[in-house]
Amino acid sequence: MTWFSNLYQHAIVKKAIMAVSGLFFFGWLAGHLLGNLKVFQGADKFNAYAEFLRTMGTPLLPESGVLWLVRGLLTAAIILHIWSATSLTLLNRRARTSDYEKRQGLQLDYAARTMRWSGYLVAFYIVYHLMHLTWGNVHHDFIPGDPYANLVSGFQVVPIALVYIGANILLGFHLYHGLWSLFQSLGLAHPAYNPWRRHFAITFSIVMSLGFISIPVAVLTGVIS
Amino acid sequence: MxxxxxxxxxxxxxxxxxxxxxxxxxxxxxxxxxxxxxxxxxxxxxxxxxxxxxxxxxxxxxxxxxxxxxxxxxxxxxxxxxxxxxxxxxxxxxxxxxxxxxxxxxxxxxQDLMVDRFAFDRIIQAGGYISVNTGSAPEANLMMVPKDDADLAFDGATCIGCGACVAQCPNTAAQLYTAAKIGHLNLYPQGQPERDERTVGMVEQMESELFGSCSNFRECEAVCPKGISIDWIARMNRDYLKAKLKGVNRR
The missing domain is CATH 3.10.20.30 (Beta-grasp domain)
Structure with a gap:
């Protein structure tokens, strides 16, 4: 622990931790999207997938063992990600206490500039998403054990579907800057693959964002019912 | 006018x-x-x-x-x-x-538009040099430097230390300056013996000078009068993380 706390006081290490935890979110999100898209295969397949998440790893591991392991890792990653971001933000505030009358943005893109805000909003969205479709305490008609029905009845409420669509657009922006940025933070740069870092970040974030948005849109348009 | x-x-x-x-x-x-x-x-x-x-x-x-x-x-x-x-x-x-x-x-x-930039000099003092024994000059071709490395090192060495990178950075980070100064020395065979100590020393001096941290906004690269690329920052991050994982601490 002393080893870790000694390392953790350095800004570049914090940034590397943000990159590694971010990388973990990307992998998890890809799996989450792949699983959720089964909603297009109908209630049986989707609910069977939800059941698989609980039974995965049995009988070697206890029921829900893998699920709770992943949940634990995600929680740890989120805590480290937000903790590092907060501490770096405070460092940056201290680094310029009297600001310019005017400072022009030159290569600063929208995603990079709004990283902090998209981060806050995505964090709120995650909590809301859990309360809505995992715990069900903000869902108007939650049926434990029937995720397909909960998803469809949840997204049939137009304002809720719009919140999901908006949040996933923001998530796309956050992913785009994060995915490109983590290469830099981990020291992965070479003229041979530098252009591909951008292409990869753009493609991945668009696929993720549109993939998740497709689900509430499908419910609203009646493709899924 | x-x-x-x-x-x-x-x-x-x-x-x-x-x-x-x-x-x-x-x-x-x-x-x-x-x-x-x-x-x-x-x-x-x-x-x-x-x-x-x-x-x-x-x-x-x-x-x-x-x-x-x-x-x-x-x-x-x-x-x-x-x-x-x-x-x-x-x-x-x-x-x-x-x-x-x-x-x-x-x-x-x-005063007015003049600022104190000694923080940059202290970063150099923390490792921005190659220690050599004085005496007669060594034979010029004794130590071979690959041409690509020499060219790349020269790109980093063009940094004039003006501080525009820090001034433009929304986070007030000094990464581009520090990275260019570390990076060009780390490319030379003569720079290898002190590579880890140099990287750790200069990065940690940079942190103790109350500069900000890098969010990869690329504003520094846009204003650098010598066109130094943010690839140097990735190179510094790589060298720094490697040195820290090896357990290198500041002397």
Whole structure:
């Protein structure tokens, strides 16, 4: 622990931790999207997938063992990600206490500039998403054990579907800057693959964002019912 | 040309400052930005007012002394150009030009547009050198340097230490400067024995100078008068993380 706390006081290490935890979110999100898209295969397949998440790893591991392991890792990653971001933000505030009358943005893109805000909003969205479709305490008609029905009845409420669509657009922006940025933070740069870092970040974030948005849109348009 | 300048005036480091407006006319488009300030200063002195203090030295774009934000951009609107090499033809007659000092906790204002950039020197002192034994010069071809490495190292070595990267950075980070200074030495065979100590020493000195952290905004690269790429920052991150995982600490 002393080893870790000694390392953790350095800004570049914090940034590397943000990159590694971010990388973990990307992998998890890809799996989450792949699983959720089964909603297009109908209630049986989707609910069977939800059941698989609980039974995965049995009988070697206890029921829900893998699920709770992943949940634990995600929680740890989120805590480290937000903790590092907060501490770096405070460092940056201290680094310029009297600001310019005017400072022009030159290569600063929208995603990079709004990283902090998209981060806050995505964090709120995650909590809301859990309360809505995992715990069900903000869902108007939650049926434990029937995720397909909960998803469809949840997204049939137009304002809720719009919140999901908006949040996933923001998530796309956050992913785009994060995915490109983590290469830099981990020291992965070479003229041979530098252009591909951008292409990869753009493609991945668009696929993720549109993939998740497709689900509430499908419910609203009646493709899924 | 007739111009309206809004210039940051601050008597001393600990005195409050403010923007003052000056109207200057009869400016030739062929004058450099600093020559335009010289003209204004002569006129101020004639009127018995204190001239505007600003840093300058070579006035040919290679020393890194000139340092001012012109209309919210370090060294002004022209890319890969220091303020001294910026000419008034880049502006239009009647323009309002805002001139501010570099703003960073690590670069306190000394007077008007002059800031204290010793923080950069302390980063160099923390490892920006290669230790060699003095004595007779070694045989020139004894240590081979690959041409690609030599060329790349030269790109990093072109950094003139002006501080534009810090000034433009939304986070006030000194990564581009530090990375260029570490990186070019880390490319040479002569730089290898001290590689880890240099990287850790300089990065941690940078942190202790109250610079910010890098969010990969790429603003530094856009204003660097020498066009130093943010690839150097990735290189520094790589070298630093490797050294830390090896357990290298600052001496």
């Amino acid at each position: 007739k111009l309206t300048l809004q210039v940051w005036r601050q008597e001393r480091a600990d005195a409050p400052g403010s923007l003052q407006t000056y109207v200057v006319d009869d400016i030739s488009p062929d004058e450099s930005f600093l020559e335009m300030l010289d003209v204004l200063n002569e006129r101020l002195e004639e009127k018995g007012e204190r001239p505007i203090a600003f840093d300058h030295d070579c006035r040919e774009g290679i020393c890194g002394a000139c340092s001012m934000m012109v209309n919210g951009q370090a060294h002004g609107p022209r890319t890969r150009t220091t303020t001294c090499q910026l000419h008034m033809r880049e502006f239009d007659d009647g323009d309002v030009i805002l001139i501010e000092p570099w703003r960073a906790t690590a670069f306190p204002v000394i």
